[in-house]
Structures are given as C-alpha cells and as structure tokens.
Amino acid sequence: MMTFALSKGRIFDEALPLLKSVGITPLESPESSRKLILGTNRPDLRLLIVRASDVPTYVQYGAADMGIAGADVLTEQGNEGLVQPVDLGIGKCRMSVAVPEGLDYQTLVQRGARIRVATKYVNIARTHFAAKGVHVDLIKLYGSMELAPLVGLADVIVDLVSTGGTLKANGLKEVEKISEVSARLIVNQAALKTRPESLRPLMDTFAKAVG
Ligand code: ATP
Numbered sequence: 511m512m513t514f515a516l517s518k519g520r521i522f523d524e525a526l527p528l529l530k531s532v533g534i535t536p537l538e539s540p541e542s543s544r545k546l547i548l549g550t551n552r553p554d555l556r557l558l559i560v561r562a563s564d565v566p567t568y569v570q571y572g573a574a575d576m577g578i579a580g581a582d583v584l585t586e587q588g589n590e591g592l593v594q595p596v597d598l599g600i601g602k603c604r605m606s607v608a609v610p611e612g613l614d615y616q617t618l619v620q621r622g623a624r625i626r627v628a629t630k631y632v633n634i635a636r637t638h639f640a641a642k643g644v645h646v647d648l649i650k651l652y653g654s655m656e657l658a659p660l661v662g663l664a665d666v667i668v669d670l671v672s673t674g675g676t677l678k679a680n681g682l683k684e685v686e687k688i689s690e691v692s693a694r695l696i697v698n699q700a701a702l703k704t705r706p707e708s709l710r711p712l713m714d715t716f717a718k719a720v721g
Pocket residue numbers: 518519520521561562563579580581582583601602603652653670671672673691692693
C-alpha cells in the first residue's frame with residue numbers, strides 16, 4: 511500500500527487535476543467527504559488529507575510515503591528525511607516582505623534600528639534579515655499577518671503573496687521578494703530506499719506529467 515499526503519486549501523484545486531493526470535482519482539469527493547483517509551481508483555494507493563504545514567511531518571515520519579508540500583513550508587520546517595524530486599509548478603506565489611503603504615522601508619532598515627517582524631515563517635524571516643544585517647524581533651503568528659502592522663503589533667510582515675490583493679485591501683505594499691514558491695512532490699527517503707519498485711514509477715510519472 512502506498513500512502514499519499516495532500517492538503518485541502520490553496521494547493522488542492524491544482525493538485526487534484528495533477529493527480530488525475532498521473533492516474534489517481536479519489537473514490538469519494540475530497541471536497542464533500544469528511545473522511546481524512548480516502549481510497550482511490552488504485553487499490554494500492556490511498557490519500558491522507560492533512561493540514562498544509564503538516565504534510566512534511568507525515569512524510570518525514572513515514573506515515574505517508576509521498577505528498578505535496580509548498581516550498582514555503584519545506585524551507586521553514588527543513589527537509590530532514592525527505593527527498594524533493596519534482597517541482598510540480600502548482601501553488602505558485604512568492605515569499606515577500608510587506609509594509610504599510612506610507613512607510614519608507616529602505617530608511618527603516620538602513621538606519622539599523624531593530625524592526626518588529628510578524629510572520630508565520632520565523633525561520634525564513636530570521637535568515638532573510640540576518641543576511642541583510644537587519645536586527646529583528648520576530649513575532650510568530652498563525653494567520654492574518656496583514657493585520658499586525660495596522661494595529662502596531664509589528665513594523666513589517668513576511669508572508670506569501672500571489673496577486674497582492676489582500677495586501678492592497680489592507681493598505682500594505684510589497685517591498686522585497688524573498689523567494690519564489692511552488693509546490694513540490696516530497697518522498698520519504700527511507701521508503702524510497704526500501705521500496706523503490708513501488709515509489710519510483712509514480713515519481714517518474716509526476717516528473718513526466720509536469721515536464
Ligand atoms: P490554513 O489556511 O488552513 O491556516 P495554510 O495557510 O497552511 O493553512 P493554505 O492557505 O491552503 O494553508 O496554503 C497552503 C499552501 O498554498 C501554502 O503553504 C503555499 O505553498 C501555497 N500558496 C499558494 N499561493 C498562496 C497564497 N497566495 N497565500 C498562501 N498560500 C499560498
């Protein structure tokens with residue numbers, strides 16, 4: 511049996527057609543079903559529905575053999591015990607720094623003052639500002655980062671941006687791109703060593719489907 515971890519939410523709408531294109535169709539609609547383990551048309555393959563940021567954890571511990579995870583989550587959490595053979599080219603966005611529209615970001619970071627950064631991605635933010643030589647106080651949030659600068663919780667945020675619509679709606683502007691983000695196929699390293707005959711063909715099919 512092969513177990514494949516996947517999240518509902520933003521990656522899902524693009525992941526489902528991609529799964530179909532590699533010959534995997536859930537037996538029940540994941541949108542309407544409340545089940546967290548779904549059978550598929552392939553008797554040897556089941557899907558786990560988990561939180562986006564939990565996908566690498568399930569695959570790292572071998573509870574799932576494979577999964578789809580955003581590069582944002584993988585960079586933030588590390589990829590110990592994982593291989594990332596394919597960039598799936600879905601869930602595209604960028605990791606950026608954003609500030610209130612009226613704020614002069616260059617001046618803020620030049621004068622060497624400590625800045626307060628609110629983000630879900632504290633490791634990515636720490637690395638980014640350390641490389642720029644900017645001192646930061648990191649404030650960990652779990653969502654709605656856009657709110658933080660509006661109410662004085664932070665000077666800047668580090669968050670994912672796709673259209674910029676949410677930033678704009680909240681009077682924020684993107685001032686620095688940290689990295690491009692897309693979803694990756696991830697595979698448990700140990701499972702790949704012990705059961706290459708069952709995992710390799712599916713990895714190759716994904717590579718061909720997006721190549
Ligand atoms: P939740 O929204 O349930 O708190 P989450 O934020 O981890 O959890 P999603 O919002 O579904 O889950 O995001 C999942 C992934 O989608 C992200 O980790 C990222 O890789 C990708 N993604 C693509 N575009 C965006 C975007 N504009 N904003 C957020 N995530 C995006």
